Amino acid sequence: MARGRIVINLEACKGCQLCTTVCPSNLIRMANSFNSRGYRPAELVDPQQRCTGCALCAIMCPDAAIEVFREVKVKSQEGSAAEEVVLVVTGPA
Amino acid sequence: MDEQIAVVNVQEQLVYARPRALTEETTNYCPGCTHGLINKLIAEVIDELGIQENTISVSPVGCSVFFYRYLVLDGVVAPHGRAPAVAIGIKRMLPDRVVITYQGDGDMAAIGMSEVVWAAMRGENITAFFVNNANYGMTGGQMAPTTLAGQVTTTTPEGRDVETMGMPTRMAELIAGLPGSAYVARCSTYDARTIRDARNAIRLALRAQMAEAGFTMVEFLSACPTNWGLSPQGALQWIKDTMVAYYPLGEIKVSEAVQRLKTKR
Numbered sequence: 084m085a086r087g088r089i090v091i092n093l094e095a096c097k098g099c100q101l102c103t104t105v106c107p108s109n110l111i112r113m114a115n116s117f118n119s120r121g122y123r124p125a126e127l128v129d130p131q132q133r134c135t136g137c138a139l140c141a142i143m144c145p146d147a148a149i150e151v152f153r154e155v156k157v158k159s160q161e162g163s164a165a166e167e168v169v170l171v172v173t174g175p176a
Numbered sequence: 177m178d179e180q181i182a183v184v185n186v187q188e189q190l191v192y193a194r195p196r197a198l199t200e201e202t203t204n205y206c207p208g209c210t211h212g213l214i215n216k217l218i219a220e221v222i223d224e225l226g227i228q229e230n231t232i233s234v235s236p237v238g239c240s241v242f243f244y245r246y247l248v249l250d251g252v253v254a255p256h257g258r259a260p261a262v263a264i265g266i267k268r269m270l271p272d273r274v275v276i277t278y279q280g281d282g283d284m285a286a287i288g289m290s291e292v293v294w295a296a297m298r299g300e301n302i303t304a305f306f307v308n309n310a311n312y313g314m315t316g317g318q319m320a321p322t323t324l325a326g327q328v329t330t331t332t333p334e335g336r337d338v339e340t341m342g343m344p345t346r347m348a349e350l351i352a353g354l355p356g357s358a359y360v361a362r363c364s365t366y367d368a369r370t371i372r373d374a375r376n377a378i379r380l381a382l383r384a385q386m387a388e389a390g391f392t393m394v395e396f397l398s399a400c401p402t403n404w405g406l407s408p409q410g411a412l413q414w415i416k417d418t419m420v421a422y423y424p425l426g427e428i429k430v431s432e433a434v435q436r437l438k439t440k441r
Contacts, residue, residue, distance in 0.1 A: 087191075094202065095202050097202075097206075097207035097208075098207055099207035099208035099401075099408040100208075100407075100408060100409065101208060101408050101409060101412070104409050105367075105368070120202070122207065136191060138191055138192040139368055141192040142192070142368055142371055143213075143367075143368065143371070144213075144216075145205070145208065145209060145210055145211070145212030145213040145216070146202065146203060146212050147194040147195070147198055147212070147216045149192070150190065150192065150193050150194070151190070151191050151192035151193075152188045152189065152190055152191065153188070153189055153191045154186050154187065154188050154189075155186070155187055155188075155189050156184050156185070156186055157184070157185045157186075157187050158183070158184055158185075
């Protein structure tokens with residue numbers, strides 16, 4: 084299973100909780116602190132690294148506050164320059 | 177034989193990010209309002225088609241007015257309901273641009289009904305995005321033409337009485353019935369599947385405009401948790417359970433030219 088993580092922009096989050104309802108592993112909860120607009124932002128709680136980077140939370144976010152990273156295996160020949168990271172934005176295709 | 181060793185590297189890739197066509201500004205929409213989601217979908221499709229420099233948006237009056245601030249596009253704000261008329265003027269002078277309007281239901285279905293009907297009747301080559309949240313959001317949740325039968329709003333505290341106020345307006349079906357419309361779809365954004373369908377509809381509508389197919393419109397059933405008095409999740413559930421029953425989702429009109437585009441990809 085691919086491993087992933089999300090980065091939530093705490094200032095852009097309005098605490099609508101829609102991401103918490105779609106996470107298949109229930110890894111997102113609302114923080115105990117407030118952001119400068121007075122909302123409780125969402126936070127990822129994933130000590131066992133169960134996030135797969137499925138991006139359902141980011142797709143659902145009305146404020147585009149979530150970035151999703153996913154680990155992928157890249158086969159490369161030794162010595163070849165395949166180290167550059169390709170930006171692939173996969174929305175709900 | 178060369179000795180080449182296959183190495184498996186694990187790399188972390190950014191797989192979902194804020195679209196480039198969306199500004200960094202935090203929107204003024206209420207928490208859970210799907211205006212934000214629809215703005216994001218339109219921005220994603222504009223990025224995907226690479227038409228950001230070539231697109232002109234026309235904003236209306238209502239919550240959707242801030243569309244011009246949240247998308248990195250050239251934009252004009254039209255008087256209430258007149259976004260299609262302004263868009264037609266731009267499109268006729270600059271036919272190589274992609275011209276879009278982004279209107280709410282109070283704007284398009286009430287005061288702007290005439291403009292959008294004649295735009296569709298003449299087959300003007302613009303795209304209208306119509307956000308239907310079944311009330312006037314910005315002014316405090318009054319009844320709109322799209323308010324459902326029996327729905328409680330601030331001006332219909334007993335629920336919309338269809339005996340005196342008539343039935344809600346189905347804009348997508350109305351526009352689809354006109355000869356000049358090329359593509360009309362109704363979408364929603366209550367789960368990942370409907371969001372994907374909405375994105376595909378936006379893409380097809382913009383591609384149809386670029387292929388000069390005629391008037392295109394995408395209607396979105398949108399949540400208004402604040403004025404509906406529901407939680408963001410409850411509002412999405414209400415769309416799924418109640419709104420979709422009266423406003424069926426799907427492609428309502430696909431002209432032959434758009435059908436050819438669809439198969440061409």
